[in-house]
Amino acid sequence: MEAKKQLQNLTPYQPGKPIEEVKREYGLTKITKLASNENPYGSSPSVRDAIIAETAHLGLYPDGYSAELREELSEFLGVKQEKLIFGNGSDEVVQILTRSYLREGTNTVMAEHTFPQYKHNAIIEGAEIREVPLINGEHDLKGMLGAIDENTRIVWLCSPNNPTGHYISQKAFESFMAEVPEHVLVVSDEAYYEYVVAEDYPETIPYLSQYPNLVIMRTFSKAYGLAALRIGYGIADERIIRAIEPAREPFNTSRIAQAAARAAIKDQDFLASCLNRNRKGLKQYYDFCEKNGLSYYPSQGNFILIDFNEDANKLFQHLLERGYIVRSGAALGFPTSLRITVGDEIQNKEIISHLETYLETAAGIKKETV
Template sequence: MKWKKQLLNLKPYQPGKSIEEVKKQYGLSDIVKLASNENPFGSSNRVVEELRSRTSRHSVYPDGYAANLRAKLAGHLSVKPEQIIFGNGSDEIIQMIARGLLSPYTNSVMAAPTFPQYKHNSVIEGSEAREVPLKDGAHDLEGMLAAIDGNTAVVWLCSPNNPTGIYINNEDLISFLSRVPDDVLVVLDEAYYEYVEADDFHESTDLLQKYKNLIILRTFSKIYGLASFRVGYGIAHEETIAALEPVREPFNVNSLAQAAAAAALGDQEFIQWCKQENRAGLEQFYQFCDEYGLDYYPSQGNFILIDFAADGQEVFQFLLERGYIVRSGKALGFPACVRITIGTREQNAGIIEKIKEYLQVSAAIS
């Protein structure tokens, strides 16, 4: 078969190890997964109540327009319903954008390291992926502007950035947007938006009227605790959404996912509580790292990237064998680091104790 040549050396996304896989491999009865930036507190009780109450037939297609969820989300965001597009996770919207705008005759600009699906989908479309190295874990916006040329179709921003957790402040974002050509789409991926506490973080929806080449991506997979339902969304000017809609697969967000997201959206008290717990969890790690002299990136997400000045895969394996699944920095572009999702206070304390054990063993060997 005549596959696209760019697919021949392209590796599929590698998910983290599953709990059952680790239990079986290492004979462990209790596993804590802190690898995928999921909400350790799950989702709102309103989601459970909503799903229990649903009696609709599963033989009927979902609402392709997601009218109920769309109306509730538009009200929550103070935007028009026509400014929203839904995806099977925000990953699908990244795919839509790449399919709609990228080709072998275009390029897209992104930070490096950042969320890998930007480059992945660019490569699939045969488009040049121009990667601009991070500076101290943050986007080099000036470098990204310099990388834009007449063939640039998309610029990808991730704020807070995954895997570093560093955000783009409001002043820098506006300065950047004001200098990007009007015919270049700026994708602002805010998957961790609800976790951010920085006073100078951008309120990007306020910028949509002025910058019609901006699209914001958010998700129900993180703080809303609905990762298994796969509901993401984009917010942009009506013309941008209208242009993207033909790329969207029909019925791409299933009925249960729509109902779960609508119920989750209605419990902002739960969201605020999760945000507070996440901040307390980050402080646990900050205090530990400061005490033991470990470098880390101060995060505005629900994860922390810690530099062990050692082989990140070795740290990953040590923790794995002791019942903690984390993300090795080797796969994230930070080979001496490990990314850890912020868990409950008890989970954080538990993994910190295991990291102390690693440091003791490592020191004894050296």
Template sequence: MHLKKEQGWRSNEGKKQLLTLKPYVPGKSIEEVKKETGLTKIVNLASNENPFGCSEKVSEALSAFSKYAHYPDSRARQLREKVANHLGVKQNQLLFSSGLDEMIQIISRCLLSEETNVVMASLTFPQYRHHAIIENVEIREVPLKEGRHDLEGMQKAVDERTSIVWICNPNNPTGTYVNEKELRRFLEQIPKDTLVILDEAYYEYVTVTDFPESISLIREYKNSLVLRTFSKAYGLASFRIGYAIGNEVLMEKLDVCRLPFNTSSFAQIAAQTALTDNTFVKRSSLVNQKGLQQYYSFCDEYNVQYYPSQGNFIYIKPDKNLEEVFQYLFHRGYIVHPTKGGIRTTISSVEDNNGIISLLTEMLIED
């Protein structure tokens, strides 16, 4: 690399496509918001974290760990065994990552090239698009239909150069889902050398009976891959640990692009412990369903557009300026996520849900 004293790096160094991207800018901390607003209570409902924390067993397990000077187990052997048993898959069908953000990076780095393209929804998790741009591939975005993936339109967008089709299921930010019948029909039409990735980050919150049995689908369709995480229902977002499930050959290929020691010892212990507390996960899901009903009742009463959600969040489309809605809530202690066409808010406690709903009602009544 050549350096110029007066300019630092040469202006033509690096990937030109990065000029179209901006680094991820995290939201303000709770303390920053308190200082800015003068409020003593701030509720962050912008990141779809579990508002009820995580299993109490996690703290107990972590307190017994003391091998701070040692690298973590790069293969995550104990966690691998527990997840494999939990899902009923082989251990070599699993790959672990520092959250699903890193998994998306691993997959994109490993499978995408300038000769390929990717297909995804136009309103979905933005990291699919972000990493496609980094790898300088063509992005084919298909608009949602009534908040749902348009699988027919996505199938038409696939050609011999399509490397990956991304399906966020349930979809973030809309909370909608692709059912078993729709997905099977789609997989039958997709070329066998195109990878269909099912991002099931919110799987544990799903309650519908026709949601795809994705683990079974992996056995039938070798070109399918499932992503799951411990960040959401398990409440381990700060530990950054997620995983992929797929056929053994694909997992070995993806593992080449994984950094050594990419998941910490703490994350591995927390995840394998959280996996044993199914009561906590079920309770989180049950409370989430009750919270969603609070929002459904409000939206129905005030004729606010929304999509029924299978995640721990809801996407609503108030007939108001979205920036005004965000600021109105923000300066009253509630942080939500504004997105294209609507706002997404995490489902929280009854008290927090009512707090948001009361403020939204005030806005609507003021008109």
């Protein structure tokens, strides 16, 4: 029996190489993974205690409605509980939205180089994909408006954008929202929201009362350090939440994930510490780039996209053989760039040292061939 025709040319999402696989393949004992934008400092110590407490209830199904987490998160965000939906990571919220609104005969608009799951899920639903090229790493909002028509159902904004780290300013966001037709959902994917320091980054939650077609996505996977537990959420008008809830799988978030998320949001001091160290880590990479004349995108996330003017896959392999897993830009639309997660100070120093050695060797080879 044949599967959907849309699946025939799709490949599963390819995350960064697993640590265990790299150890086996190259006979290494130490691996530093800076490929998936995980928090190198883990999660709040209070999360561990919450997880241990939950192990006493592993025989019970989780609360599918996530009532306790819903109550605490709504208070933390200052939104009504009815405006929240939880997913097995924000990836599942993307899936719920595409399942709910996209089908053959509809289209969806997104940046050309952005989080790939928007496109992946839309293809499965048979929708037309309209990709608008980035301009210097930024969303071309004017071009995206021009791509909207009567059959458009969802527009995706990734801010900060993965993989470039650029963000959409408050002024640009307001202008865009004022022009989008009411029948089109605007999804503001803010997976890296907690890392942003730009003063003109929009606080989007207050716009929900003005724009009932706005959906905001956030996650506990990145800054809160709960990537292994897979829990994210969406914020939207109650009518949207009611409409899409039937597309959510029952018991889609675990008891452990819900308890961990509740503990994580209560420890904002830990979060602030991580964010401060992340900015210092980014500066290490900025200094490295400027010293070596490399182009890069200033980032509002916990990652940086650097153009080495070299085959990204070759450079990726060079680092991999030395125990450093990063993300080749070849798979992200940037064939001479690497996307590197900001690690701790020592991890950053180590990988920068390997990159500098590579650049020096490459420069020497080029001189010999001239």
